[in-house]
Amino acid sequence: MHSKGNIQPDDEIKLHWLLLGELFTWIGASFIWPLTSVYLNKRLHVSLAMIGIVLLFNCLANMLGSFIAGWSYDHFNPYYLIIAGAGLDALVLFGMAANHTWPIYWVWMTLTGLLGGWNGALINSIATSIKSKPGRYVFNTIYFAQNLGVVLGTLIVGYIYDYSVTILFVIAASLFVIVSINAVINYRPIIKFHLERKAQQNKDSKNKATPMPAANLKLTIGFFTTLAVIWLMYMNWESNLSVYMVSLGIPFHLYSLLWTINASIIVIVQAFLSRFPNTFKNLFHQVVFGVTMFAISFVTLIFAKDYAHFVFSMVTLTLGESTAMPAMPAYVNDLSPVDSKGKYQGLTISTSAVGRAFGPLFGGLVIDKFGYINFFIVAAVGIFMMLAIIVPLHTRLKGKLKIFR
Numbered sequence: 445m446h447s448k449g450n451i452q453p454d455d456e457i458k459l460h461w462l463l464l465g466e467l468f469t470w471i472g473a474s475f476i477w478p479l480t481s482v483y484l485n486k487r488l489h490v491s492l493a494m495i496g497i498v499l500l501f502n503c504l505a506n507m508l509g510s511f512i513a514g515w516s517y518d519h520f521n522p523y524y525l526i527i528a529g530a531g532l533d534a535l536v537l538f539g540m541a542a543n544h545t546w547p548i549y550w551v552w553m554t555l556t557g558l559l560g561g562w563n564g565a566l567i568n569s570i571a572t573s574i575k576s577k578p579g580r581y582v583f584n585t586i587y588f589a590q591n592l593g594v595v596l597g598t599l600i601v602g603y604i605y606d607y608s609v610t611i612l613f614v615i616a617a618s619l620f621v622i623v624s625i626n627a628v629i630n631y632r633p634i635i636k637f638h639l640e641r642k643a644q645q646n647k648d649s650k651n652k653a654t655p656m657p658a659a660n661l662k663l664t665i666g667f668f669t670t671l672a673v674i675w676l677m678y679m680n681w682e683s684n685l686s687v688y689m690v691s692l693g694i695p696f697h698l699y700s701l702l703w704t705i706n707a708s709i710i711v712i713v714q715a716f717l718s719r720f721p722n723t724f725k726n727l728f729h730q731v732v733f734g735v736t737m738f739a740i741s742f743v744t745l746i747f748a749k750d751y752a753h754f755v756f757s758m759v760t761l762t763l764g765e766s767t768a769m770p771a772m773p774a775y776v777n778d779l780s781p782v783d784s785k786g787k788y789q790g791l792t793i794s795t796s797a798v799g800r801a802f803g804p805l806f807g808g809l810v811i812d813k814f815g816y817i818n819f820f821i822v823a824a825v826g827i828f829m830m831l832a833i834i835v836p837l838h839t840r841l842k843g844k845l846k847i848f849r
Contacts, residue, residue: 456574456637459582461630463589465623466567469530470590472537472619474597475612476556479605487609488546496804498550502557503801507794509561514790517569518783523627523635526570529563530624537617541610565793569786572777573637575849579774580730581721587770588714595707602700641783654781656788659844664779664788666837667731667772668795670830674738674768675799677823680807681761688816694751702758709759713766724767727775728838732831734768737761739827745820778847785848 484490484498516525536559540552571582604612656664686699717723724730741761748754773792780788810819 456576457570457631457633459574459577459585461626462567462571462574463585465530465626466586466589467593468619468623468626469563469567470593471597471600472533472593472616472623473556473560474594475601475604475616475619476537479601479609479612480553483544483605483609484546484549488549490546498553499804500801501550501554503797505554505557506561506564507797507801509558510565510790510793510797511561512790513562513565514569514786514788514793517566517786517790521635521638522566522570522786523631523638526563526566526631526634527624527627529559529566530620530627533559533563534617534620534624537613537620541613541617544609544613561793561797565786565790568773568789568793570631570634572780572785572789573634578721579777579849580727580771581718583770583774583777584714584717584721587766588711588718591707591710591714591766595704595711598703598707654783656779656781656784657844657846659841660779660846663834663838663841663845664776666834667776668791670735670834671772671792672795672799673826673830674735675796676803676806677742677799677826678738678761678765679800679803680819680823681758683804684807684811684816684819689751689754692749694754698751702754705755705758706762706765709762710766713763714770717767727771727778728842730767730771731775732835734764734766734771735827735831735834737764738768739824739831740764742820742824742827746817746824778849779845781848 480499481495484495490498513525513529533556536552536555540549544552567586568583571586572579574582601612604615689699724733737760741757741764744753744757744760748757773789776788776792777785807819810822814822
């Protein structure tokens with residue numbers, strides 16, 4: 445049962461332990477994804493086309509892992525699921541340390557994608573069980589911890605990579621061992637929450653999951669589509685934009701610096717939103733602001749020819765990312781029935797993974813055929829179109845929405 449006042453409920457994980465796990469998870473993950481393309485191409489001499497396939501497998505596996513984990517959260521004990529995910533991630537990374545040759549590296553990357561999706565969906569789902577704090581606050585602070593991990597990880601990875609890639613993988617694996625230990629010791633309250641949830645479900649003689657109301661489902665699908673489109677465009681910042689900037693005479697290390705700026709701004713914005721949670725009137729206003737910033741960032745890229753303009757575009761993009769990305773899962777949580785919250789959090793990550801998987805390919809095809817400027821126009825128009833869909837959709841449905849806390 446949930447207690448009243450400031451007493452921590454005994455069926456609720458303390459938020460700071462969840463944040464600690466996410467911090468170490470994302471430091472470890474940030475040791476892997478920034479170096480993959482460079483390591484495979486420069487040290488293992490793998491072609492860029494093949495690297496694209498490796499990253500596609502990673503994203504598709506991430507999508508599969510998040511979908512399965514979201515469904516599993518609703519049906520099985522999450523305590524053992526998250527421990528298994530973190531523990532297996534550590535084993536895979538120790539495997540990478542032992543053998544990081546080609547093509548076994550492809551296998552490891554696919555497995556890290558699967559487990560990354562698994563763990564991400566479970567953490568988001570477990571976050572929905574925290575009732576002592578507002579959902580918006582919980583998801584904002586989780587996003588803060590994730591991006592603080594990215595800041596720390598990306599600052600360290602370059603120095604260790606130059607020294608030894610093996611040590612890099614060992615450190616990443618060790619971080620996931622810490623994540624596993626943290627889960628074993630501090631995530632036990634989720635066991636009681638799971639038992640209470642199952643008991644409540646069993647009170648229904650038909651024992652069927654509560655269906656999501658039609659209005660909720662329509663708006664949720666709108667959010668899923670928006671996430672997929674945003675990531676479809678956003679992933680080109682991580683791939684094709686580096687080539688574009690270098691072609692303009694901007695050094696690669698300055699492109700890399702943009703990601704430190706990105707993560708640093710996210711940390712600052714999330715700290716601000718956690719301190720002032722009512723900055724936006726409601727979650728939907730936060731979503732609209734964030735999606736608008738995403739679209740504007742691609743408009744600014746049309747005119748970017750020097751580094752200062754790219755920094756401005758990245759700042760605009762990051763304002764969108766730091767507001768829309770935590771707000772949409774939080775809103776989906778409010779729209780999801782209690783016995784299917786894991787399912788819809790898994791789908792939130794899965795739809796994002798679809799955009800991430802096909803973003804570089806889509807961008808590459810448009811750029812090859814029509815050029816960078818036309819791609820920026822397509823990206824801006826595509827994201828603005830999502831606003832043109834979800835804003836009137838929300839206006840039409842808001843009186844019919846049912847909120848599940």
